[in-house]
Amino acid sequence: MAQTKRAAERPLSPHLGIYRMQITMLMSIVHRITGGALYVGTLLLAAWLIAAAMGERQFALVNQLFGHPLGKFVLLGYTWAVLHHMLGGMRHLLWDTGRALQPRSADMLAWLTILGSLALTAAVWVVGLSLRGGL
Amino acid sequence: MGSLRTPLAKVRGLGSAKEGTDHFWKQRLTAVANIFLVGFLIVLLIRFAGADHATVKHALAKPQNAIALLVLVLSGVIHMRLGMQTIIEDYVHSEGRKVVALMLNSFFAILIGITCVFAVLKLSFGA
Ligand code: HEM
Secondary structure: OOHHHHHHOOOOOOOOOOOOEEEEHHHHHHHHHHHHHHHHHHHHHHHHHHHHOOOHHHHHHHHHHHHHHHHHHHHHHHHHHHHHHHHHHHHHHHHHOOOOOOOHHHHHHHHHHHHHHHHHHHHHHHHHHHHHOOO | OOOOOOOOHHHHOOOOOOOOOOOHHHHHHHHHHHHHHHHHHHHHHHHHHHOHHHHHHHHOOOOHHHHHHHHHHHHHHHHHHHHHHHHHHHHHHOOHHHHHHHHHHHHHHHHHHHHHHHHHHHHHHOO
């Protein structure tokens, strides 16, 4: 039937697999990943607070875990995640007002998000470490 | 073709989930609050990460710090629960598993929230 043939020739909407990776797309994915990581990361804040409430011994234990090189690495990751997600979120809030949705400005904001989050993370850790004299 | 939606449904504007823009709006409200609260959290952590028990207790005993932390936790857990709900709805398609995941999401958010609030209040009221 002619009908079926025409249907077969209709253009399909492009599937995910054929898209070239773009910075806006990557930052959208990263916003979701950092959101999910922060979700799990609230356990860190909860552990710190509840240990402090439980007593000196428990607090010392959590401090020791966070102070371990691996713990520090996790905290560094958490810092970056929260800062990246914050900047990405501010981008969303700007978009919600109908602004900066053109490809050029969206690309620029995406770059600002990733570069800004890296710069802010470095700044936070440099200040933090220099306040307590080294790693 | 004319719309199949009744005039009443249009006026209410609540959509099929009957929640209207509630989810979107709360996600945005808490997002704005989180910008300030995350700023506070980072300052707090720069100053007190690795500090000893007495110092942290003393810091959290100050009402302004305790109140800011309580607001942070409240806004944070509402925001993260809504955010995770979106993620679950996007990826979990089987109805049964979705309902279970959404329940666990609420339990996790409430448990984290209550734990943090309890800890801050206990410290603040002089544990
Ligand atoms: C620092 C301030 C923050 C801002 C400005 C912010 C902003 C946002 C915004 C606007 C969204 C919605 C994105 C969309 O509609 O696609 C979102 C999603 C989300 N946020 Fe946040 N957020 C912040 C902090 C946090 C924190 C602390 C957590 C976790 C504890 C978190 C967890 C999430 C999650 C899980 C999502 C869902 C991600 C997705 O749907 O892809 N956010 N955030």
